[in-house]
Amino acid sequence: MALQRPTRTGMVFPDLRGDGRSLRATWHQEQQVVVLSLWRNNVCVSTFRLAADEVPDLIALLRLGLDEAYDAARERIERIERPSQAG
Template sequence: MPAVRPLPELGSIYLDARGAERALRVSWHHESGLVVLSLWRENVCAGSFRLAIDEVPALIELLRAGLVRAYDDARERLDDRDAATA
């Protein structure tokens, strides 16, 4: 099994909500024009996905739109709760 390489200069690790033994590792590889998303379970890479840098804006837009919707939904729930108690 290949050794785990350290993250490049620009990268991060996100822990899974199900537990710290699962993680998403994101690393930029400017030299190859890729962002690599890899799924980790403990210290073993379970899978990876290579995303071309020119596709990153669409991914960011999807995440942004989902976040806006989540905030809107939370705000509506708070407004409904406040209206019910008024």
């Protein structure tokens, strides 16, 4: 399943394991919640309701993890590209 473009209210993320698994994230403005739901093919198997005022904390966590992953990748590349100091 290919990643879908975000809409105004939600987005679907395919699971790396395949087998019809996906995560759907949808905004529900009227209730001020984000619903994260786990799907297997076209069947919802679980949901989680996150209050809108907690979304910034989730975003901060995801951003921190992504920043750390980029920093680690950058350090690996620099070690590979750095000329040897032997001599």
